[in-house]
Amino acid sequence: MxxxxxxxxxxxxxxxxxxxxxxxxxxxxxxxxxxxxxxxxxxxxxxxxxxxxxxxxxxxxxxxxxxxxxxxxxxxxxxxxxxxxxxxxxxxxxxxxxxxxxxxxxxxxxxxxxxxxxxxxxxxxxxxxxxxxxxxxxxxxxxxxxxxxxxxxxxxxxxxxxxxxxxxxxxxxxxxxxxxxxxxxxxxxxxxxxxxxxxxxxxxxxxxxxxxxxxxxxxxxxxxxxxxxxxxxxxxxxxxxxxxxxxxxxxxxxxxxxxxxxxxxxxxDGEGATKLIEVDATGAKTASDARMIAKAIVGSMLVKSAIFGKDPNWGRILCAIGYSGVEFDPTNVTIELAGIPVFKAGEPLGFDVEQMEDNLSEEEIKIAVYLNEGDAFGQAWGCDLTYDYVKINALYHT
Amino acid sequence: MxxxxxxxxxxxxxxxxxxxxxxxxxxxxxxxxxxxxxxxxxxxxxxxxxxxxxxxxxxxxxxxxxxxxxxxxxxxxxxxxxxxxxxxxxxxxxxxxxxxxxxxxxxxxxxxxxxxxxxxxxxxxxxxxxxxxxxxxxxxxxxxxxxxxxxxxxxxxxxxxxxxxxxxxxxxxxxxxxxxxxxxxxxxxxxxxxxxxxxxxxxxxxxxxxxxxxxxxxxxxxxxxxxxxxxxxxxxxxxxxxxxxxxxxxxxxxxxxxxxxxxxxxxxDGEGATKLIEVDATGAKTASDARMIAKAIVGSMLVKSAIFGKDPNWGRILCAIGYSGVEFDPTNVTIELAGIPVFKAGEPLGFDVEQMEDNLSEEEIKIAVYLNEGDAFGQAWGCDLTYDYVKINALYHT
The missing domain is CATH 3.60.70.12 (L-amino peptidase D-ALA esterase/amidase)
Structure with a gap:
């Protein structure tokens, strides 16, 4: 191939x-x-x-x-x-x-x-x-x-x-x-x-x-x-x-x-986008759960805005999992943002802020979520939310 | 009182x-x-x-x-x-x-x-x-x-x-x-x-x-x-x-x-907002349907961006009703944007563009949707999506 x-x-x-x-x-x-x-x-x-x-x-x-x-x-x-x-x-x-x-x-x-x-x-x-x-x-x-x-x-x-x-x-x-x-x-x-x-x-x-x-x-x-x-x-x-x-x-x-x-x-190439965001959800009970979680995260305006601002505001990621509609235990969850672990077993992790800023400057940002509840995997893709998105959509029609 | x-x-x-x-x-x-x-x-x-x-x-x-x-x-x-x-x-x-x-x-x-x-x-x-x-x-x-x-x-x-x-x-x-x-x-x-x-x-x-x-x-x-x-x-x-x-x-x-x-x-007072948007959904089968429709419209990023841009892009309103999860017949629907009828019985209506621009310059914008399928009513409130929203949320954390 x-x-x-x-x-x-x-x-x-x-x-x-x-x-x-x-x-x-x-x-x-x-x-x-x-x-x-x-x-x-x-x-x-x-x-x-x-x-x-x-x-x-x-x-x-x-x-x-x-x-x-x-x-x-x-x-x-x-x-x-x-x-x-x-x-x-x-x-x-x-x-x-x-x-x-x-x-x-x-x-x-x-x-x-x-x-x-x-x-x-x-x-x-x-x-x-x-x-x-x-x-x-x-x-x-x-x-x-x-x-x-x-x-x-x-x-x-x-x-x-x-x-x-x-x-x-x-x-x-x-x-x-x-x-x-x-x-x-x-x-x-x-x-x-x-x-x-x-x-x-x-x-x-x-x-x-x-x-x-x-x-x-x-x-x-x-x-x-x-x-x-x-x-x-x-x-x-x-x-x-x-x-x-x-x-x-x-x-x-x-x-x-x-x-x-x-x-x-x-x-x-989302409107106004400067970055591709990929979310990998691992260890869900079902593939459908994993996809719902990945999509909730990548669809969150707050997550998208944070990625635009290179802001490691990972709490918004956990919040999005929380309203994704999938039942899960937050104390089992591990989150990696741009390759750096930020949350594990219900508690925030310390991380190297400069390294994080470097990683968040890349054009492709990966968010990895480990549910630790099963074997299923799912992905979703999105982009950051930028000033240009608003500009494009405020002025598209007229 | x-x-x-x-x-x-x-x-x-x-x-x-x-x-x-x-x-x-x-x-x-x-x-x-x-x-x-x-x-x-x-x-x-x-x-x-x-x-x-x-x-x-x-x-x-x-x-x-x-x-x-x-x-x-x-x-x-x-x-x-x-x-x-x-x-x-x-x-x-x-x-x-x-x-x-x-x-x-x-x-x-x-x-x-x-x-x-x-x-x-x-x-x-x-x-x-x-x-x-x-x-x-x-x-x-x-x-x-x-x-x-x-x-x-x-x-x-x-x-x-x-x-x-x-x-x-x-x-x-x-x-x-x-x-x-x-x-x-x-x-x-x-x-x-x-x-x-x-x-x-x-x-x-x-x-x-x-x-x-x-x-x-x-x-x-x-x-x-x-x-x-x-x-x-x-x-x-x-x-x-x-x-x-x-x-x-x-x-x-x-x-x-x-x-x-x-x-x-x-x-x-939504973050970055310049306008209050009120959606009134009238004539739904149930109050819950009416609220779902009103909320879908007021939550649509495209509708919110359009209101910010004073753009009478009412197609986005109908689109939001379409994915609200409520069953309805589009050919029964009438939509008024800022007091001006723009869509009726499945067809676009012509309107006075200057009058519309004036009306969309107000600080409170009302969107009225008539489903013509029942007697139930529901409302939702929101605001426009602006550059400042992105700014605030890209920079909140750090």
């Missing part, structure tokens, strides 16, 4: 591009992915009860088990836009399918951006008109066209050999405001030439989303537009994976790496 | 004072309340599993049904401090009881401030030595001594006639970081000369906390130190209230006003 330089179009038979159609002032804002043949598809979507029009549409599309294209816009979420918004999403799907020469039922739609405004369809229509999978594309432009307040592209490509065939998997994502739930939209797109049944792919995506994207933003507390879609077109010609055999395990490992990397990239 | 100028010592037979003992650099940091006679007591405490030493101690104290004194320090939370911390809380209780000449079992203890540091007991001991209920006190100094990052005192006094007697109730509180849960500690102290049984008082406090303090900070997601205590010493000589009669209803109304006012004052 090898991480290589690539794009979302690196797997065999995939094409992608992105353009500027005028939803944003200057930046790319319309992108598409196309596969030469229909691909097995899996998708996970926001659980917010308020679901954007493209979410409703794409949920229905992936029920068919196959898709061949995806059209995505940024700059406008097409959320809370009623029947007109749904009709607009359908028109995006229809126009893209005509340009790509495929059936509309094989095209998924995604949107991200401001909520509550109708899409300016004349710009979308003109943009889709420029779609052309027959000419030379710049797939990295797809990775740019899906971004909103992100400061960097988020992409990863891995190759490996499965069933004697060289296979490739690529993913890209756009970030959310912060690691704390309730924040801005996250989108993830994964392409692979591996042959795998859509049923198995759907189960696998759901399983892995729990330990990756759901440990940053996509969960019960999600935006109206969150969506992750995997397309597997089978053009690597491995024997189709239809059961949990060795090939499946290998593919699972590849997909895990891709999703974890994309999740961490989103957390690291 | 009349709101009057007063202090926590306005009800008959109460005394209070506050001094500087050195836990904070200059500000007052040690306060006490004393009643001439043992008072019926009620208390609500943090539900965080990590409970500070004074919480554990005071919970046990109020089991007795009566207390006569309270000793409070700010500047150090005495939380996550193990057995030494509990022994320190006990010593505070013991020393205060000796100075006040009452039994230690009649003294409650509260602390607020930084977590994870042992109390510097020599300063506390010297401070308690200065306690003297026989000389002239400055009860407003109690109201100051309990503050941490608060910028103003939070107090209210009301008088009324119950059972033919003039009765008085006073309350004061210290604020938390923000209205979003998980934040800094809130403390509330209420004194009254009304005669009421401790059983009834405890039930009433619990009931009213749900619709007041719990709609800002004190709930499942609380700090390690949150505590609200009511002392009712009966010196107004009304016939003791032991059942839910007219007198009870009158007292309930008084206590409701006191707790609501203190809750709003806490929200308004």
């Amino acid at each position: 090898e991480k290589i330089k690539g794009t979302i179009a690196s797997p065999i038979g995939f094409y992608a591009d992105g353009i500027h159609c005028g939803l944003k002032r200057k930046k790319l804002d319309l992108g598409w992915i196309y596969s030469e043949v229909p691909a097995s598809v899996a998708g996970v979507f926001t659980t917010n009860q308020v679901q954007a029009a493209p979410i409703k549409l794409s949920k229905a599309v992936i029920q068919g088990g196959k898709i061949q294209g995806i059209i995505v816009n940024s700059g406008n979420a097409n959320a809370c836009t009623g029947e007109e918004g749904f009709a607009n999403a359908q028109q995006m799907q229809q126009l893209a399918s005509e340009k790509l020469g495929i059936d509309a039922s094989l095209v998924a739609v995604a949107s991200t951006g401001v909520i509550g405004h109708q899409l300016p369809m004349e710009r979308i229509v003109a943009g889709i008109e420029l779609l052309d999978q027959s000419t030379e594309q710049q797939p990295e432009n797809f990775q740019k066209a899906i971004l909103t307040t992100d400061t960097t592209e988020k992409a990863i490509t891995i190759t490996a050999v499965i069933d004697g065939k060289q296979v490739t998997i690529s993913g890209c994502s756009k970030g959310s405001g912060m690691i704390h739930p309730n924040m801005a939209t996250m989108l993830g797109f994964i392409t692979t030439d591996v042959a795998i049944s859509s049923t198995l792919l759907q189960d696998l995506l759901k399983e892995l989303t729990e330990v990756t994207f759901n440990q940053i933003t996509v969960d019960g507390d999600t935006s109206t537009n969150d969506m992750v879609v995997v397309m597997a077109n089978g053009l690597a010609k491995n024997q189709e994976i239809t059961e949990k055999n060795t090939d499946y395990q290998q593919f699972k490992e590849m997909l895990t790496i891709v999703l974890t990397e994309l999740a961490k990239l989103i957390a690291k | 009349e709101k009057i100028k007063g202090t926590i010592a306005s009800p008959i037979g109460f005394y209070a004072d506050g001094i500087h003992c050195g836990l904070k650099r200059k500000k007052l940091d040690l306060g006490w309340i004393y009643s001439e006679v043992p008072a019926s007591v009620a208390g609500v405490f943090t539900t965080n599993q990590v409970q500070a030493a004074p919480i554990k101690l005071s919970k046990a104290v109020i089991q007795g049904g009566k207390i006569q004194g309270i000793i409070v320090n700010s500047g150090n939370a005495n939380a996550c401090t193990g057995e030494e911390g509990f022994a320190n809380a006990q010593q505070m209780q013991q020393l205060a009881s000796e100075k006040l000449g009452i039994d230690a079992s009649l003294v409650a203890v509260a602390s607020t401030g930084v977590i994870g540091h042992q109390l510097p007991m020599e300063r506390i001991v010297a401070g308690i030595e200065l306690l003297d209920q026989s000389t002239e006190q400055q009860p407003e100094n109690f109201q100051k001594a309990i503050l941490t990052t608060d910028t103003t005192e939070k107090a209210i006094t009301i008088t009324a006639v119950i059972d033919g007697k003039q009765v008085t109730i006073s309350g004061c509180s210290k604020g938390s970081g923000m209205i979003h849960p998980n934040m800094a500690t809130m403390l509330g102290f209420i004194t009254t000369d009304v005669a009421i049984s401790s059983t009834l008082l405890q039930d009433l406090l619990k009931e009213l906390t749900e619709v007041t303090f719990n709609q800002i900070t004190v709930d499942g997601d609380t700090s390690t130190n949150d505590m609200v205590v009511v002392m009712a010493n009966g010196l107004a000589k009304n016939q003791e209230i032991t059942e839910k009669n007219t007198d009870y209803q009158q007292f309930k109304e008084m206590l409701t006003i006191v707790l609501t006012e203190l809750a709003k004052l806490i929200a308004k």
Whole structure:
């Protein structure tokens, strides 16, 4: 297995591009992915009860088990836009399918951006008109066209050999405001030439989303537009994976790496963030407990503010465990902040303040919590809370 | 019923004072309340599993049904401090009881401030030595001594006639970081000369906390130190209230006003806040649903940031309802932001942008949500998220 330089179009038979159609002032804002043949598809979507029009549409599309294209816009979420918004999403799907020469039922739609405004369809229509999978594309432009307040592209490509065939998997994502739930939209797109049944792919995506994207933003507390879609077109010609055999395990490992990397990239590029925070919860009774604890810590505004200020205020970490909803005994807990033990068995530990300040100056801060109540492990990722987060979110709309 | 100028010592037979003992650099940091006679007591405490030493101690104290004194320090939370911390809380209780000449079992203890540091007991001991209920006190100094990052005192006094007697109730509180849960500690102290049984008082406090303090900070997601205590010493000589009669209803109304006012004052003075946000949720299926919705909105970092930026980004309000955990139909919802309808029946409404900007410049912003699914009503209070919040919390510890 090898991480290589690539794009979302690196797997065999995939094409992608992105353009500027005028939803944003200057930046790319319309992108598409196309596969030469229909691909097995899996998708996970926001659980917010308020679901954007493209979410409703794409949920229905992936029920068919196959898709061949995806059209995505940024700059406008097409959320809370009623029947007109749904009709607009359908028109995006229809126009893209005509340009790509495929059936509309094989095209998924995604949107991200401001909520509550109708899409300016004349710009979308003109943009889709420029779609052309027959000419030379710049797939990295797809990775740019899906971004909103992100400061960097988020992409990863891995190759490996499965069933004697060289296979490739690529993913890209756009970030959310912060690691704390309730924040801005996250989108993830994964392409692979591996042959795998859509049923198995759907189960696998759901399983892995729990330990990756759901440990940053996509969960019960999600935006109206969150969506992750995997397309597997089978053009690597491995024997189709239809059961949990060795090939499946290998593919699972590849997909895990891709999703974890994309999740961490989103957390690291949280709005206004200067630091990636990783929380490892060890020794919980269940994996679900461990994940809840890790997520409560990484979601605490007080912890996030403290990390921004390089402030070893570990009491806030213990406080977050205390309201995580998981039952535990505080006198069993050990906490390490940035590699330095600060709390053990119910009592504060002394530590070298200068060493701590040095460690907290790093760009990646690890918080390790040992519950000492069982064998389960869980992780979550987030970022610090900074002045720039407030600035970005106070001024995003107008 | 009349709101009057007063202090926590306005009800008959109460005394209070506050001094500087050195836990904070200059500000007052040690306060006490004393009643001439043992008072019926009620208390609500943090539900965080990590409970500070004074919480554990005071919970046990109020089991007795009566207390006569309270000793409070700010500047150090005495939380996550193990057995030494509990022994320190006990010593505070013991020393205060000796100075006040009452039994230690009649003294409650509260602390607020930084977590994870042992109390510097020599300063506390010297401070308690200065306690003297026989000389002239400055009860407003109690109201100051309990503050941490608060910028103003939070107090209210009301008088009324119950059972033919003039009765008085006073309350004061210290604020938390923000209205979003998980934040800094809130403390509330209420004194009254009304005669009421401790059983009834405890039930009433619990009931009213749900619709007041719990709609800002004190709930499942609380700090390690949150505590609200009511002392009712009966010196107004009304016939003791032991059942839910007219007198009870009158007292309930008084206590409701006191707790609501203190809750709003806490929200308004949230760390870094420039605006009070009130959310009224109308037409929910149950009052609990209405409160959950109101609290989700007022707790949303994106809504809070938008209000700071005077940004009418109402999509974030609908999004927050969507993840509040309450089932509802978005197409039934109407939203008014700062008095202006912005969303109705699943569709955005146009509005006068200049008028909106004017309205969002006010210091108190009301968000009204109409679910149109039932008759229940609920409120929550919070504040905007500002640069100063980040500043305060990045630098609080060191």
